Each structure stands twice: as structure tokens, then as C-alpha cells.
Amino acid sequence: MNIEKNEYMDAYVLHIMKNLGSNIKIARERRGLSVKKLAQISFCDVEMVEKIERGDIDVEFSNIVRVLTSIYMDSEIKLIACPGNDEIGIFLSRYYMNVKEDVDKYNF
Secondary structure, rough: OOOOOOOHHHHHHHHHHHHHHHHHHHHHHHHOHHHHHHHHHHOHHHHHHHHHHHHOOOHHHHHHHHHHHOOOOOOOHOOOOHHOOOOHHHHHHHHHHHHHHHHHHOOO
């Protein structure tokens, strides 16, 4: 499969990751934790915590979850891709359901 590189998407992902990393760094500092201590309590190495705080896009999601969990900021992770919050998906499923009902009704 050939996937073209999308510069807009790459820039957007980088922006999100840098913002998340900055937020995690602020949270760590507010808790009075060093990078080394955060690495210890999240079962990551120091380099991984530093990569997360820099917003490195090659960090595995599981490592971000470990760090957020260890500083008690994991509650919103459950909202990521939550079907109940998928306004576009809900709209589209209702739209397609109505189209299907029309097709069935008029035997297209």
C-alpha cells in the first residue's frame, strides 16, 4: 500500500504531541517531580520521559499512558475515541440509517 506523506497532517500531529509534552512537563513540575523520579514511578527510562516532554512523535502511546497514570492524569484517556463523544460518527450513522430506510421504503 502506497501512502502519500501529508505535510499538514504531520505538522498537526507534531503540534498535538508538543502541546501534550509541554502539559506533561508542567504537571510533573507542579508535583515537584524530577524527570528521573517520574521515569521511576512510571516504569519508563529517563530518555523516554524526556522524549514525551519534548513532544517526540515516535513515542508509543502506552508510554504516554504510563506517565499520565503515574501522575494521576489518566482519567481523560478514556475519552479518546469514545463512541459516545463521536458527534460526526453519530450524525453519519443516523444519516445513513435514514437513507437505508428510504431505500427500503421505496425499493430502490
